[in-house]
Amino acid sequence: MIVRPSADDTALIITQLHHSYMTGALAQAWKSGPDVPGIAAHQELVVQAALLHDIGWLDWESQPDLAPNGHPFDFLDMPKHHHLSIWKNGFEDAFQVHPLIGLLVLRHNLTLAGSGSPGDDHPQLAAFFQECEHLNAQLEAQLTGDSGLSSLNPESLRDMNAFILLTDYISLRMCMGPEKESPFGPPPAFRGLQLQMEPDPSQPETFRIGPWPFEGDRFVWEAHAWQHRAKLPFAELQPERQVSFRMELRPA
Template sequence: MLFRPKDLADGAVICIPQPSHSWLSGQLVRAWGNDGFARPAPYEEVCLGAALHDIGWLEWEAEPTLNPETGLPHNFLDMKPPTHTRLWTKGVRQALAFGRYPALLVSLHAKTIYTTFFDFNKAAPDDARLIRSFLDTQEDFQRATVEALAADPRMAPDVTPDAIERNRRLVAATDRMSLEICWGITGEVAIPGVPTATGDVTELHIRSPHGDPADLTLSPWPFAADRVEVFCEGRRLEGRFADEAALRDGLQKAERVEIRAVFNPA
């Protein structure tokens, strides 16, 4: 779960489930593609993989755990390796029910997250071993999946190293864009490592020209349409909680709110 507290003056927070955030990422991928930024390929599989990248959180989001230090659900950034490696493992298996290519992208995104943000040098030895074991298992899955898909003439062009790297970067970029939207952009944020149509990477800049997180500009422009609107759903949670039963009841009764953002070219 992630939170948007910035626009609430009364101490309430907007709680956004991980699968809701990842659905927003899928919407961004579905709108993607122009002369400068290649349309996703295979299109439906990449759109689905982006939308499913946090599918492993479904069970946790139905019964979130309480962070006793905050009185709120655990922020996804505060989860410990035994929990998030279990969720990622389950997520890859769940995504496989939709197809091998979406599951491959979910697995690759897990690798991206750990190799980018996890500091093996500072981690506890048990945590580092656990994540290395997880990554080894995922690499075996990725290798076997690519070999199987390469035997399919329809899928073979989309499992070359360049194609896989392009799609891995696209899911990572739209995941970061979605997170920034959910957190609430009131200034400017940069999205690095975005794949272009030429095979290079660039940096996107999202700006809120009027301090409104729903009214955004983007440059360079990666979308097919000249205006793109995306949305997901959160819950407005008031107060703090002393036990998980009260927290879950509070979330169940919380007001549903829409997180919406409109992009226009800068």
């Protein structure tokens, strides 16, 4: 979950699933051009992988654990080894949709696991790495040899992975809000493209991006979130605590 604490004992909660849907919408709206590279192959499957990359959070987010501050754990604060069942479920569910989608979700989660916080050397995490690296190599060999998946090779897989990482980054920054400084650094590169993304101080919930990579002159997202009171079990939240608000991306 993405948690925005307030000055009182409440927090605005955006689920990883909602963020994931937004990532898929960003991937769908991507438009290549002279300054913006596109996805070289299997664009529809890559967009679906972006949409489903956090599907593994479904069970956890129905009854999330509360952190010491009384709110559900923010995804940044959860020790990486607590993500293991989430990542495993995500791969298995995505694989059922299409093997390539499963592989892309697996590789995405491996990348996130590899950026683990220092000191998170839980033995289950090491075993997870080993198991997933083996599965990644096995699936990559299988799918790049599949005649039905033309143009799929290690390089195109790296590009697909980079594209999902980039759209995931943009969505996360928007969900975390323009008031919070990015904990991830600049947007990750994709096929030589290095986007610039900065909050627009003149507009609430708005970021500026350049070079502009989307269809139309702006990207608008109707965000859905929950107002959570500290220590209240998340499963007990009532519909009246759900709020909606508009997020935007505009050209720099």
